[in-house]
Amino acid sequence: MDRRSEMHRRERRRYVIGYGGSLLLTLAMFGVAQVYGIETVGVYLTIGLLGLAQLVLQLVYFLHIDRRRSSREDLHLVLFSTLVLMIMILGTVWVLGNLATRMHMHLM
Template sequence: MTPQSDTHKSEVRHYLIGFALALTLTLLPFGLVAVGGVGRGMTLTVVAICALVQIVVHFRFFLHIDFSRQKREDLHLILFSTLVLAIMACGTLWIVFNLAGRM
């Protein structure tokens, strides 16, 4: 086997693990909501936890972002972009609800 084919197999295995985790973290909340045997608070907690874990899975397995020195700049860029988008969304909602209250 050549080193290139070993690298390719390793990458494919990495993507398949990420896909399996993402699929599991998607189907678990859907199944929980569809069955409905658990209370609302517990369901929302499980959905929120699965969403946060799925963000980490996507960062790690698909975007290849980890805490290594060379990838840290990419992580900072993504976190800063997320912060700017959150500020814009929250500011927009604040303005809209403030205007709705004044109507």
């Protein structure tokens, strides 16, 4: 019984850490937008990196995806889907962006 409540506390702490971290990153994201304005590429890059950090944080602390041996199959599934998705997204953006430039549609 004691060990169980110990495990319970530990798992709950995991969620609280994930929540606290996500909260800080969200505040940082909107804070940066508020203070510096959302006009320049540098600011947007910062916001993008903060978003990415939050994505990873939630994958680890909420969805429990990590490099532990037992959850590795699912990690492979996630990584492979992400790879396919990235090829599709970057391919779309690349091809259509290129087209737009050549057609002088001043995209991006």
